[in-house]
Amino acid sequence: MREEIMTGLGEECGVFGAYDFDGEDVASYIYYGLFALQHRGQESAGISVTNTSENCKNVMFHKDQGLVDEVFTKKTLRSLKGNLGVGHVRYSTAGGGGIECAQPFVIHYIKGILSMAHNGNLTNGVELKQELATTGAIFQTTTDSEVIAYLIARERLHTLCIEDAVKSATQKLQGAFSLVVSSPAKLIGARDRFGFRPLCIGKKDNTYFLSSETAALDTIGAEFVRDVEPGEIVTITEGVIKSEKFAESTKTARCIFEYIYFARTDSYIDGQSVYSSRVTAGKLLADKFPVEADLVVGVPESGLAAAVGYSQASKIPYGMAFYKNSYVGRTFIKPSQNERTSGVQVKLNVIREVVKGKRIVMVDDSVVRGTTIRNIVKMLKDAGALEVHVRVSSPPFRHPCYYGTDVPSRDNLVAVNHTVEEIRDSINADSLGYLPIEDLDQLCPGLEFCDACFTGNFVGGVASEEEENGCCLTKLV
Numbered sequence: 001m002r003e004e005i006m007t008g009l010g011e012e013c014g015v016f017g018a019y020d021f022d023g024e025d026v027a028s029y030i031y032y033g034l035f036a037l038q039h040r041g042q043e044s045a046g047i048s049v050t051n052t053s054e055n056c057k058n059v060m061f062h063k064d065q066g067l068v069d070e071v072f073t074k075k076t077l078r079s080l081k082g083n084l085g086v087g088h089v090r091y092s093t094a095g096g097g098g099i100e101c102a103q104p105f106v107i108h109y110i111k112g113i114l115s116m117a118h119n120g121n122l123t124n125g126v127e128l129k130q131e132l133a134t135t136g137a138i139f140q141t142t143t144d145s146e147v148i149a150y151l152i153a154r155e156r157l158h159t160l161c162i163e164d165a166v167k168s169a170t171q172k173l174q175g176a177f178s179l180v181v182s183s184p185a186k187l188i189g190a191r192d193r194f195g196f197r198p199l200c201i202g203k204k205d206n207t208y209f210l211s212s213e214t215a216a217l218d219t220i221g222a223e224f225v226r227d228v229e230p231g232e233i234v235t236i237t238e239g240v241i242k243s244e245k246f247a248e249s250t251k252t253a254r255c256i257f258e259y260i261y262f263a264r265t266d267s268y269i270d271g272q273s274v275y276s277s278r279v280t281a282g283k284l285l286a287d288k289f290p291v292e293a294d295l296v297v298g299v300p301e302s303g304l305a306a307a308v309g310y311s312q313a314s315k316i317p318y319g320m321a322f323y324k325n326s327y328v329g330r331t332f333i334k335p336s337q338n339e340r341t342s343g344v345q346v347k348l349n350v351i352r353e354v355v356k357g358k359r360i361v362m363v364d365d366s367v368v369r370g371t372t373i374r375n376i377v378k379m380l381k382d383a384g385a386l387e388v389h390v391r392v393s394s395p396p397f398r399h400p401c402y403y404g405t406d407v408p409s410r411d412n413l414v415a416v417n418h419t420v421e422e423i424r425d426s427i428n429a430d431s432l433g434y435l436p437i438e439d440l441d442q443l444c445p446g447l448e449f450c451d452a453c454f455t456g457n458f459v460g461g462v463a464s465e466e467e468e469n470g471c472c473l474t475k476l477v
Helices: 027-036 074-079 125-134 144-156 162-170 214-219 256-262 274-288 302-314 337-347 371-382 420-427 437-442 465-470
Strands: 013-020 044-050 059-065 084-090 105-109 112-119 178-183 186-191 200-204 207-211 223-227 232-237 240-245 295-298 322-324 348-350 359-364 387-392 431-434
Touching (some): 013 027, 013 112, 013 186, 027 044, 027 074, 044 112, 059 074, 059 112, 084 178, 112 144, 144 162, 162 178, 186 207, 200 214, 207 232, 214 223, 274 302, 274 387, 302 359
Parallel strands (some): 359 387, 387 431
Antiparallel strands (some): 013 084, 013 207, 044 059, 105 112, 178 186, 186 232, 200 223
């Protein structure tokens, strides 16, 4: 298990696919799409492409550990020749973090080749893996994503087309998944019946895209077409989008933390602006937990929009109190607590003249263990802040997540065994206020969402004990 310094929860993964029906190479599109999704995973990145005009359709791919611009050079991108491709950025919520776990997975089987990228976490991954292993499947990784790829390949042996194989496979999956799959001549997207993780469709000229977020479509100048619906499979081929439901979604459950933290502030998920959700959270905090102060500040990045909302509602001026080092890359892995604590200041530094002699309202997206926010409060007070009032744009974490978010076990969640006042005292804040659970629905009006990490209401089931214990969940501090 690893320990990392971060100012919020760890992201899950990001997926991106492209199909140019004019036959032009798509690797550069996928590269920039992944670059725009880098916030969703900084552990590894990969791209696979195929040329649909060739009689013998081989897949070319490159993947490695590191950030997108570290994994891919100009030379590497030029070598990836193909007009149909899939890309992935990874953050290991389950299955370890070695190069063997990097995606997309490229599977060679009797029916040909398929590439697949996955965002989410299955709750029945262990059971499916055991079933496949007893029929001869050999696994190279411990990820549930590889299980999905093999399951699709196996189902393809008994179906007429790849989309039917995806449909048959998805009906066996439990938990969270947004998939992007490429066969020799088709680009396929699938989203679980609850819609835990986002997936959308874009178009630019005669090129079609699948992406975890709309912000990645904006980056490459593509037009947003629509979201993939929960329980839907879309097949892009011959310049058209074919849709089929593999499950009727009587209840949906979008991850509320996409709106609070995970997604880019400039993205839209299922028609809801992420920016608006965060501003609304800030306004609700100002209404529920007013305080006399001189300045409202946000912890970059996801706390900034919520801080704007708090400022607007409270009429307290908004200011920028932190400089964030954008060149740090992945957060540091340190062997001792003292070094882990110092790692916070490598990523964030307080602008002293902004906070000195002032009463500060500091808005952040979450409190997990409490260590990181305690360090940030200390930094503000060391810089001369007279008071620091902490406002959190989510409710207290009381349960782990089984759907792709690295919320740790209950034993490590500070809100499980401590009252709000005890947490306030432990982080040395002058006051502390969490967004009330009953106000969550105001962040994304009209949309059903999953709030299991706050309430314990796991609508998509939970992982078996074996799977839960086998997950490589990155520790949060």
